[in-house]
Amino acid sequence: MRYFKSDNTAAVCPEILAALATANHGTALAYGADRWSEALDAVFGKFFETEVRVFAVSSGTAANSLALATFCPPWGTVLCHAESHVERDECGAPEFFTGGAKLSLVSGTGAKIRAEELRARLDWFEPHVHGVQPRALSITQSTERGAVYTAAEIRALADIAHGRGMIVHMDGARFANAVVAQDVSPAELSWKAGVDVLSFGVIKNGGMNAEAVVFFDPTRVGDFEFRRKRAGQLACKGRYAALQLTTYLESGIWRRNAERANRLAARIAAAAPGLLSVPAETNQVFMQLGAQRIAALSREFGFYPWGPTGSGEARFVCSWDTPDEDVDALCAQLRTLA
Amino acid sequence: MRYFKSDNTAAVCPEILAALATANHGTALAYGADRWSEALDAVFGKFFETEVRVFAVSSGTAANSLALATFCPPWGTVLCHAESHVERDECGAPEFFTGGAKLSLVSGTGAKIRAEELRARLDWFEPHVHGVQPRALSITQSTERGAVYTAAEIRALADIAHGRGMIVHMDGARFANAVVAQDVSPAELSWKAGVDVLSFGVIKNGGMNAEAVVFFDPTRVGDFEFRRKRAGQLACKGRYAALQLTTYLESGIWRRNAERANRLAARIAAAAPGLLSVPAETNQVFMQLGAQRIAALSREFGFYPWGPTGSGEARFVCSWDTPDEDVDALCAQLRTLA
């Protein structure tokens, strides 16, 4: 089988595994008091061109949920897209970590939230005790449909959110894919556009089991560290998490890996442009195939049907280590089926 | 001012206050061990023509949330209407009581859930650990838009829910209004149609501060009693809650009060039928008035604008003790404005 199920089926990038090995000797103080963990703020600060506070956690779900819980009280609500990962793929983790805050859904093609739809959704909330209060906006970059938000689009959403006293969270599980797709800087797609806290993804793009939560205002970390510990997300042997994050940035694999994954996905999209259900902007390709084509492709390829049962849509994801020959084979089949 | 803001601005029905006075002497064992509390199951069993377990709580929000928490685990989800009270008017209480279960919204006119829309929404859930699992359907009778579910409509929804392993909860804050509007029995609109647990409303229709949670399968009460205590909802002087509930049923005021409230609302609806935004089936009337008419009416009448800011819609609610002359005055004004 040739797999396009997800970028999280990939192996760990060799540069990262090598870095772990080089640090694997001697004592390192536990729970983040090691020198690699202590370097996180500086390394990410350089990457984002501003002062930041950075914390390692073991999964994207934990990163999103802990970030949101830091800002959204139990009686608050997080505005997010109906197809977002926090809503659909985390088994209610944001609700768990926040103590029961509500996710309030916004729709929109490409799993993107548009300003007018955000405004309309916010009109439903009133500043009284009977209803939950909007306290955070969460957007995904790149989105669960492979789309990207431009810096201007983020800014427009952030202005609305900040005007309502909400913070802006970005689920950046595939942040690198969005940056390289637009040829802008990480800063431009995050804090410069109004993002307050970022779940910075590493695992899907070459990491093993560490993601970062990045606070762009160091004064607003709040009780994050207590929440992380309390969630079993503070690794005792911190060097192995910290090194994944710093190696990812300093070695440049964040860019190299994302560029390759995007490029492979672009080839798939180009093989059957008429079948695309949404534009392919990063490393995910969505096609309206119908049941017959899905069945035909399933003999050789591993991928997920998408949307509600029987929708006929399918998703193909490329990762940093998807074999070229697997892409060749998929493109050939798609051309035949198109 | 003449008030049509809500039926919860009404006074307590004299029969209920009198009943409290008659029982107000001597010792009664605390926390539900008094003879009035112990009679709850039998009195409600007679009313519903089946064996039930009944528990008093202090508010409709508590009734709904405790009922749902008994059946829906933290990683479950409750399907409900986007305009439902549990979603919009309880400040996230269901999420609080369930430990963070998600409410998954279904739309539909009249704040009613239709079978096809329930089915379509359920298609989005998959039986894996990544997503929350549907465990309860919550419908409101009569709805937040004054509509009623027929027994057949409830049955259709319940069949879908039960087929997915979900229980059916009914928010019956205005259950009496729905029963008298349809001239059916309480049993026909509840357990006979597939309802598993009912939040039975008393306060809006003449009570003071007690509602009931009614379990139609006595074997499925689960940990409700622990949850109630833990929520501070187990009254120590139980007689005063129990008597409100039993007097409400046994004196017949449940019917008399609901009939009067519905009748007054029907008069309002008939005064300007062309302005109705949804049919007026019980004691709530919704009209599309526009900003000017709303401003004009607001000088004399207290009522709520409805829907998102600037919608131009308004709600008028009649209670058991709304003065006839207030209805007369409103009808006159509406005829003038129509």
Place this chain on the structure above:
Amino acid sequence: MRYFKSDNTAAVCPEILAALATANHGTALAYGADRWSEALDAVFGKFFETEVRVFAVSSGTAANSLALATFCPPWGTVLCHAESHVERDECGAPEFFTGGAKLSLVSGTGAKIRAEELRARLDWFEPHVHGVQPRALSITQSTERGAVYTAAEIRALADIAHGRGMIVHMDGARFANAVVAQDVSPAELSWKAGVDVLSFGVIKNGGMNAEAVVFFDPTRVGDFEFRRKRAGQLACKGRYAALQLTTYLESGIWRRNAERANRLAARIAAAAPGLLSVPAETNQVFMQLGAQRIAALSREFGFYPWGPTGSGEARFVCSWDTPDEDVDALCAQLRTLA
């Protein structure tokens, strides 16, 4: 049977029921916008001789838990006595309302916390993320063993707590009994001694189903109102709760009822002083009776054995309406058994 089980088996004081009746006509805006609810701050402010914010809830458990949740984060801890109501008689309500904060127990005779024991317990906590952080001290006045804290004792504890950044909560389910026992003012036993937030008990001393949470610093109410609504503790017909609270203070029954209950308890204690297990300072009497005496008394009197199974201890509680003849009978029996 003659009952000494608890003061919550008593009826409602006639003054309170009468007050409810006088207000039982016409419209009153819901959810605390009625004029009686709006008078709460002023009436309690006068009683406590300072500016306060006051909120009605339906039970003492709710009062305690909501007060603590306002100040103690999920990763915090509440220092309290091992025999306190919040620890032993609320089924984990403080943990539920705080989102999982821990209660950390202190021992001491009479269910009283002494300064040295509080200090020793606090020595166990360290200011790092591995352990929960002390954020509140909760003391009960009068205690679960019928003892009272003097103003000086409260001040000593409050100084320790405030010095550690903790707030001081007082569970005043029987606050009136403590005030009249010491012949001091309510202010002296609360904010003047360092109490920040008080669960002010009414039910046990003549109320029906309303207690008050009193914030002595109006700027520190925080998110209490959202939490109350979310817990189903915001009564829609607010007048009936507010009137219980204001009538209780303004009619003077708080003092008259507490004095009577204390006086009756003193008679019981005096009947068999050699059997007392702790001094009887308010309306509760604890005696070391042994199994035989307990069995003998149980034929005529209802009361609770106390402590762990088989301890041989028993509790007798007097209320505002305990019949004199019941006290006579109990005293006679105790004299015989002593």
Place this chain on the structure above:
Amino acid sequence: MRYFKSDNTAAVCPEILAALATANHGTALAYGADRWSEALDAVFGKFFETEVRVFAVSSGTAANSLALATFCPPWGTVLCHAESHVERDECGAPEFFTGGAKLSLVSGTGAKIRAEELRARLDWFEPHVHGVQPRALSITQSTERGAVYTAAEIRALADIAHGRGMIVHMDGARFANAVVAQDVSPAELSWKAGVDVLSFGVIKNGGMNAEAVVFFDPTRVGDFEFRRKRAGQLACKGRYAALQLTTYLESGIWRRNAERANRLAARIAAAAPGLLSVPAETNQVFMQLGAQRIAALSREFGFYPWGPTGSGEARFVCSWDTPDEDVDALCAQLRTLA
């Protein structure tokens, strides 16, 4: 500095890092559908000589909390030692994961729970809704004071717990150290003695960032998998967690590493037997040093003072990779100071 702060300051055992490298190529299905994750049950089943269900998580805190949450409802309580890790070093994680269940503390030297103290503590709970209900016993093997429970001691505790309807959880963060210290089988110290669910520690004894939760009754896994996902503890690249666990068992490093750590600790204990505050049975040594000796040692050695502030006690922990020369140096100093 020579470090004896904790066994979690150690590096990763080379066998484990090598195993990760050998599996680091090609696609592996995400979220535990890889072949290494699928082998967990069988590998652990062989190790424990019985059928088991095994789940990887990222930390011991997560392992303990998820295991307890599977069995203990929010209104339940976990009996544990006052010095246990779940009580003192997890920032309230058990309360968070269980939805607010209470930990009820038992004391005893060596951080061990004795049968008589467990029985006495259980006497305080009554089967009514006012108090939390005992649902789990959690013991630590080896304990936070380096002591071990014998199989017979575990059995005695388990019999009491099971007789009350409680399950038995073992925090086995240092399980291997307890097994090799007693020369018994893993089965004898776990399910054969009555343990229902085990937090199986790997990290402290050579792992990187994976621990296992082991259910000895495969039918009682309950909703564990939903809870794990919801907590952000389901690794997407599952092979790297699974391989740590299986390599640890199959390579025999569990035994080799634990034996070495215990042996080094025994040398330290033997260097100053008169200073021992509790017997040194595994890889932790506790000594009553006093402030002066602590200050003297702190110039060359890293270790933790223990107990409340100013207790004068200190802890020394050896790990699989503590240098022999560091132990030599510490022993020499201790002999001088003794």
